[in-house]
Amino acid sequence: MSSPSPVFSVRRQAPQLIEPAVAQTPRELKHLSDIDGLWRFNTPIILFYKNNPSMKGKDPVIVIREALGRALVHYYPLAGRVREGPNKKLMVDCTGQGILFVEAEANITLEQLGDSIYPPCGFFDEFLYNVSASEGILNSPLLLFQVTRLACGGFIVAISFNHTMCDGPGIAQFLNAVAEIACGKQAPSILPIWNRELFNARDPPCKTINLRKYEDATHNSQNVGVTNSTNMSCKSFFFYPREFKALRNHLPPHLKNCTTRFELLTACLWKCRTAALGLKPDDLVLVSFPINSRGKLQNMHVPLGYYGNAFVLAAVSSMVNNLCDNPLGYVVGLVKEAKAQMSEEYAKSSVDRMVIQGPTMHTTFERMLNITLADNTHSGFDEVDFGWGKPVYGGIPWGQLGSSTYNRCNKNGMEGVLVPICLPSSVMERFQKELKIMTQRLTS
Missing domain, CATH: 3.30.559.10 (Chloramphenicol acetyltransferase-like domain)
Incomplete structure (x- = not known):
């Protein structure tokens, strides 16, 4: 209670x-x-x-x-x-x-x-x-x-x-x-x-890399239970070492030791969320996540002290049936594939694409199908010390439909990752069940 x-x-x-x-x-x-x-x-x-x-x-x-x-x-x-x-x-x-x-x-x-x-x-x-x-x-x-x-x-x-x-x-x-x-x-x-010129589009903008994953070519689904829901539920989910261990136990041997916590968590949430939405098997769903170019793209030469926007969105899409019917290792592979695309040319093409297309306003239904997952665990919000010590919690105060952040958290003496999720209430119930199944500890 x-x-x-x-x-x-x-x-x-x-x-x-x-x-x-x-x-x-x-x-x-x-x-x-x-x-x-x-x-x-x-x-x-x-x-x-x-x-x-x-x-x-x-x-x-x-x-x-x-x-x-x-x-x-x-x-x-x-x-x-x-x-x-x-x-x-x-x-x-x-x-x-x-x-x-x-x-x-x-x-x-x-x-x-x-x-x-x-x-x-x-x-x-x-x-x-x-x-x-x-x-x-x-x-x-x-x-x-x-x-x-x-x-x-x-x-x-x-x-x-x-x-x-x-x-x-x-x-x-x-x-x-x-x-x-x-x-x-x-x-x-x-x-x-x-140094903001580092993240300007080229002249003229030129998309040299195929970025079709960003084009929201979602099927014209008529899932009334999802699209017309106004009763929203927002909850936080804590992932401690035991949950990460349970998730890792779902992976085949060749992925267990080379999969990061970010890849593991992103694959898990994308898979569970998609299963909970109850979509058509041939609906296309997409996960995107910002990748910080600081220190990762050497040829971009992002200097220490740069405080502007320095991230590029990586994305991967999948048919619902492929995502739901395959084991977690398959989804981890998709996330790894999206991360592996990141390069200087990919970053420049992404900026060019954004300039050519301009800001995109997504419909409620698109926000249901697609999700952006941002990793804030390395941002350091939980370490800002004004002289009174580190904060008990420091990070984003909520989640939104279609986007969530990973926040580092120490609760009850246990360090882990906190993720706020926002979904229609009926979908949230199914999501929690899917997540419980996924995080149950496996012995093999």
Whole structure:
């Protein structure tokens, strides 16, 4: 039996703008990359911190607010505003106007919040000031921070960042810069690098690699139970070493020792989700996942300190019957095949394709059939230390229909991976059954 949701209130101060801590930072227009321009939305992150007796007398609100101002001296474009130029190309006007900061206080302890700190975080709206969606990503602050003190002496840092400016590793780099300064450093150990031209399309754009997997050629299925469902369910699933061991036991000998946790988990979730949807055998389903090009594509020369969007989507598709009727090893093979395609030319062709096609709006049905699974376990959100220690949980606060993230998590003293999944309620029940079968420990 689940415990009742805690009742509490949050008192916020009026939002204020935090400017760079020096009087003058460069005033210039900096162009965003073609990849940056495709991610025109804001993304949330939330970090939960315990009370630390050794920090008695120090106020996290003051410490973080001051560190933000000093970090923005180095990351001054984040204090500017995104503008739209000719052909809808985006650029940053480095105005130094600042980022939004909200001070808040909640009459609840971290312990009382319990498992509600994990996705889907039901109280996220309390911990992040609600900036009207009508503001969009143009001419608005690029970062929003809310630091909420808790009754136990712990605190919560909730962030919304403009995805055109940073990807997951990029915003984590900025957060770690703030944390280093909060802990006494004069400057970040990794200085930011712009170099957005690395991820621009060629002139003219040229798709030299067949990327048909991206063309959502889904069959015209009429699965009413899926397409018309409005009763959605969002749950988090924890994968500890025992679950990974159980999944690995499904693999043939030649795959057991050469399959990563990412490949294993992606194959498992794609297979279980597809089986739960109850689609036609000849429906085409697709899984895609961003691959971070930092350090992986040597010829791309992505420098240390680059904090823009630096990932390329890998994708693989399959007929439903092939996915459901074959063992997990078959699906792992498909995921490995998609990863193996990644090369400098694949990355450049992907950017060219995105520029030629432009942003794609997917229908609800397409979001049912296709899923994007993003690995945040290496982003470092769970290691951002402002002086009070590492967060109890740090990562994405929820999942969405058609997309989920892998978040590193330590729950009840056990380290694992947390994955929020969002599906229609009837599908969720079937998904949980499929997942239970898949994660049952096999002896051979």
